[in-house]
Amino acid sequence: MPRNDNAKKPPLTVRLASPRGFCAGVERAIRTVEEALALHGAPVFVRHEIVHNTHVVARLSAMGAVFVEDLGGVPTDRPVVFSAHGAPRTAHEDAASRKLMKIDATCPLVLKVHSQIRRHVSAGRKVILIGHRNHPEVIGSMGQAPEGAVILVETLDNIAALPDFAGPLAYSTQTTLSVDETKDMIAALKARFPEIAGPAREDICYATSNRQEAVKAAAKTCDLFVVIGSPTSSNSVRLVETAKAAGAADALLLEDAERFDWTLLNGVNTIGLSAGASAPETLVEAFLTALAARRNLRIDHIETAREDVVFNTPHRLAS
Structure with missing residues (x-):
């Protein structure tokens, strides 16, 4: 038996x-590195980890991807993929000035936030960004505008400590935040600044x-x-x-x-x-x-x- x-x-x-x-954004980013390797051969350079997962990064590294934080060591005859998290404008300008073969795998939903920030700043608004300091997505989003044009807030206390701004305001958020906590922070921003402009739809993906x-x-x-x-x-x-x-x-x-x-x-x-x-x-x-x-x-x-x-x-x- x-x-x-x-x-x-x-x-x-x-x-x-x-x-x-x-x-979908992660699938696209990984697919981008794989297709770049298939088209150009190894090595393919990637600015920052393509996505935040050690197993994904290890697998792509074994295939010939080289992950870098700085573009200075990227040869001009090799492609460089920008990660799903997005990058500040200075990184794109650096790639252009060095005539690097840039392939941008930034998640389209992150690009939407970048576009919002640039549009608000062009319209004369100061932007308050809800997000986590030092996260690459936040660094990229803040880097869409001149220094001081985007102010980062991480907590309700940060919002309470904001000064009374004289000019018009707008807000954006990191795409990977807690939905419930972000709702509370947006409500606090609107309570303090009733005229603040925001996205037509929430930025959280x-x-x-x-x-x-x-x-x-x-x-x-x-x-x-x-x-x-x-x-x-x-x-x-x-x-x-x-x-x-x-x-x-x-x-x-x-x-x-x-x-x-x-x-x-x-x-x-x-x-x-x-x-x-x-x-x-x-x-x-x-x-x-x-x-x-x-x-x-x-x-x-x-x-x-x-x-x-x-x-x-x-x-x-x-x-």
């Missing part, structure tokens, strides 16, 4: 959030919003919630915060199954699972496989939206 190993394993319910993982809504729905009854992603990924960190706020007893960020402390499963009957927008689905599958080796899984699929967004390849690579 065949052995039933599952019968010996304690049960575990996995509440698997969907949408999760790669968004559809993928960030969708992943947070799915985590909210999945996290409510979880003893533990795991978000697959890298600690440098802003949207992944926000998902951990969202899971805790939604009622998960505990939540953590995990780069891959190999780094998981399996003692954390002690006393856990229900675990939630999602992945940040720059995390490959293979990492989710590997964690589920590792769970299945230890527990008898029942997987509940918690789907709150369907995504069919696709962004075209950058013009320089388009056939």
Whole structure:
């Protein structure tokens, strides 16, 4: 009679959030590097990590991508891809002055924020940007205008400490923020500056919003919630915060199954699972496989939206 190993394993319910993982902007950025390597051969230089995931960066590095923070070492006969996070105008000007073969993989939704900021500044407005200091997307957004034209706020206290500006104002936000916290900050800005101009639609991208809504729905009854992603990924960190706020007893960020402390499963009957927008689905599958080796899984699929967004390849690579 065949052995039933599952019968010996304690049960575990996995509440698997969907949408999760790669968004259209990340897929486009990774595809851009892959196609540049196929077209031009190695090496292809990439300004900053193409997306914030160590596994993605390692795979592309093995294929011949070279990640740099400064364009000074990029040869003029090799392509350089600008990452999904966007870059300040000075970086684009530097590439142009050196006649580099630039391929811009900036997420189109980040480019929308850049365009808003430039338009507001051209109209004489000072821009208040809601975001996280030193994040590459924020650096790129602030770098769309002369120094002092964009003011960064990270907290409600920052907004309360703003001076009473004499001229017209506008606001924009980083695309990967907490939806709920950002609503509170926008409300505080509008309370302080009733005439402040804002985007026709929120700057937080559809993928960030969708992943947070799915985590909210999945996290409510979880003893533990795991978000697959890298600690440098802003949207992944926000998902951990969202899971805790939604009622998960505990939540953590995990780069891959190999780094998981399996003692954390002690006393856990229900675990939630999602992945940040720059995390490959293979990492989710590997964690589920590792769970299945230890527990008898029942997987509940918690789907709150369907995504069919696709962004075209950058013009320089388009056939």
